[in-house]
Amino acid sequence: MPRPFTPKVVTANALLEGDVVYFTTDNTWTRELTQAEVLTDEADADLRLIDASRQQDQIVGAYLADVDPTPEGPKPTHFREEFRRTGPSNYFHGKQAEL
Amino acid sequence: MYKYSEFDTAFLAERNAQFRAQVERRIDGSLTEDEFKPLRLMNGLYLQLHAYMLRVAIPYGTLRSAQMRQLAMIAEKWDKGYGHFTTRQNIQYNWPKLRDVPDILDALGEVEMHAIQTSGNTIRNVTADHFAGAAADEVDDPRPVAELLRQWSTDHPEFQFLPRKFKFAVIGSEADRAVIRAHDIGVQLVEQDGKRGYRILVGGGLGRTPMIGKVIRDFLPEEDLLPYAEAIVSTYNILGRRDNKYKARIKITVHENGIDTYKELTEARFAELKPQFEGVDQEMLSSIRAQFAAPAFRNAPTDDFDAAYKADPVFRAWADTNLAAHKVEGYAIVSISLKKHGETPGDATAEQMRLIADLGEQYSHDDIRISHEQNVILPHVHKSDLPALHAALKTLGLATANIGLISDIIACPGMDYCALATARSIPVAQEIAQRFDALKMEHDIGPLKIKISGCINACGHHHVGHIGILGLDRAGVENYQITLGGDGTEEATIGQRTGPGFSYEEITDAIERIIRAYLEHRTDAQETFLEAYRRLGADPFKAALYPDKAEGKANAA
Numbered sequence: 066m067p068r069p070f071t072p073k074v075v076t077a078n079a080l081l082e083g084d085v086v087y088f089t090t091d092n093t094w095t096r097e098l099t100q101a102e103v104l105t106d107e108a109d110a111d112l113r114l115i116d117a118s119r120q121q122d123q124i125v126g127a128y129l130a131d132v133d134p135t136p137e138g139p140k141p142t143h144f145r146e147e148f149r150r151t152g153p154s155n156y157f158h159g160k161q162a163e164l
Numbered sequence: 165m166y167k168y169s170e171f172d173t174a175f176l177a178e179r180n181a182q183f184r185a186q187v188e189r190r191i192d193g194s195l196t197e198d199e200f201k202p203l204r205l206m207n208g209l210y211l212q213l214h215a216y217m218l219r220v221a222i223p224y225g226t227l228r229s230a231q232m233r234q235l236a237m238i239a240e241k242w243d244k245g246y247g248h249f250t251t252r253q254n255i256q257y258n259w260p261k262l263r264d265v266p267d268i269l270d271a272l273g274e275v276e277m278h279a280i281q282t283s284g285n286t287i288r289n290v291t292a293d294h295f296a297g298a299a300a301d302e303v304d305d306p307r308p309v310a311e312l313l314r315q316w317s318t319d320h321p322e323f324q325f326l327p328r329k330f331k332f333a334v335i336g337s338e339a340d341r342a343v344i345r346a347h348d349i350g351v352q353l354v355e356q357d358g359k360r361g362y363r364i365l366v367g368g369g370l371g372r373t374p375m376i377g378k379v380i381r382d383f384l385p386e387e388d389l390l391p392y393a394e395a396i397v398s399t400y401n402i403l404g405r406r407d408n409k410y411k412a413r414i415k416i417t418v419h420e421n422g423i424d425t426y427k428e429l430t431e432a433r434f435a436e437l438k439p440q441f442e443g444v445d446q447e448m449l450s451s452i453r454a455q456f457a458a459p460a461f462r463n464a465p466t467d468d469f470d471a472a473y474k475a476d477p478v479f480r481a482w483a484d485t486n487l488a489a490h491k492v493e494g495y496a497i498v499s500i501s502l503k504k505h506g507e508t509p510g511d512a513t514a515e516q517m518r519l520i521a522d523l524g525e526q527y528s529h530d531d532i533r534i535s536h537e538q539n540v541i542l543p544h545v546h547k548s549d550l551p552a553l554h555a556a557l558k559t560l561g562l563a564t565a566n567i568g569l570i571s572d573i574i575a576c577p578g579m580d581y582c583a584l585a586t587a588r589s590i591p592v593a594q595e596i597a598q599r600f601d602a603l604k605m606e607h608d609i610g611p612l613k614i615k616i617s618g619c620i621n622a623c624g625h626h627h628v629g630h631i632g633i634l635g636l637d638r639a640g641v642e643n644y645q646i647t648l649g650g651d652g653t654e655e656a657t658i659g660q661r662t663g664p665g666f667s668y669e670e671i672t673d674a675i676e677r678i679i680r681a682y683l684e685h686r687t688d689a690q691e692t693f694l695e696a697y698r699r700l701g702a703d704p705f706k707a708a709l710y711p712d713k714a715e716g717k718a719n720a721a
Contacts, residue, residue: 078211078215080190080191080262081191081261081262081263082215082261082262083211083212083214083215083216083259083261083262084214084215085213085214121193121196121197122191122193125197125211126197126211142640143640144579144640144641144642145213145579145637148213148214148579148580149213149214152214153214153258153580153581153590154580154588154590154591155508155580155590155591155594156244156508158214158244158258158259159214159215160214
């Protein structure tokens, strides 16, 4: 049996700054994971990834990342995505300082 | 120190102009990321977890003070006010913006620096002994040879698309302070019957499949270095595996074919290449050598040093750990620790870099080194200047007396920055350093090298740490494997895994248990951790690491 599809967001890095960004329902990019479009259907997720990847003038390296949908918005399920959402642990730099 | 020729300057300016145009074309949409990525990587620009990362080469780890000041300026103007010195004598900026990178490269060019071939399947920055030209035990300064290799390998048309990346390291003494045995090619300057030549090692490397380099020529005549190096790399270019990234490094090529076959093929290629080298390389080497002439050392009393050493226990502790023997009487090699307890190993702020630049200019004949152990070296300091130097270092937290001790940890950037990482390494290093500082055990423990990598690629050299730590992702959780008994010196040894790994929360306790077992089992304070490990084997350390298991065994028996 195929594994059940888990909720995802499309994420990438911004072309100019390199910042971690997430794809929204209106085809734009946000710095905040809570604003991201949560994809719960596999076929839909694949299509949204294609849509997102077309925006080569804005982003680099779009991919689907697992999230846990919560009432406060999507949260990362893996520590790598947690670091991407927050920033490094040795300095107060990156998103934790800027958002 | 080497000064760029007109050729170097023109070449760099042209490359920087090309890259500036490439960045423009990426931003205006003429280039896709697939097209742009190989171009940016050729110029040292990576995309990491949170931002771009620019890796700048510091050839053979040598900097003039003007160069260090420029690195500080770049950190302040285009980054977040600091830089990270790496295990390959590079400096990495973690937060550059794409639009600024061409300006950064031009600023580097102003001080004869670049980021070319710090990425990609090319010959990377040539590293060297950080004590080069100063060590009491060397045959000769290895840096002219490293510079010759840098010039030969930069933009070498045959070697721009090797099966995989390729790293050279060069030393001038028996003591291996540059881990040449873990490099694709290791070069050691040697002397035989009054003649200079090279011992050449090939096929060393860490990463997924660690291998100790094998001697391919025990004595290579001086004039044969470039044709022989070219023959080795050329053989690899054809023979190396391009079908599997994990089997593409020369260590696997040498291992799979055997050193005898590899040597045979290399010698055959060498016979073809040798006639093409008509001595121009040797002329270039001698002109490079002239630029590395030893500074004018002075003959002066060392009374100030002796007095401070007697009177000031803080200075004495620093002098005992951070100084190494210089070849000239009255001089010392100073290691400046970038491992203050709780700080990020290898990081320096712009302010610290500027202070180091000033001190290097004032006290070390304008000569500054970066070590693969992520510290800074002032190679030529007269002992009478040491008290003033130490006082100045203290003002910016640069006088930590821990060189070669448990808190002098190598750590790769790990999951805090690196896109390849599977776990964090920096906070592990920070916590271990702070733990042993709080316990005040560091000096009692004595010489001990802990090396931490945040993934299997082993940038943190964990395989050759006396204690190695490898951070992995085990089912979505950080897990740290421990290896013991590794050694990166001329007695190069790959450490042995102890057993199951430890969680992020458990790893510092686990290291403390190893250390307590060492202190309990060592014959006396003179027996170092590595010596004790070699005498005792892994068992007492495993028993300390896995007490439940040991009890289980005892009960079963």
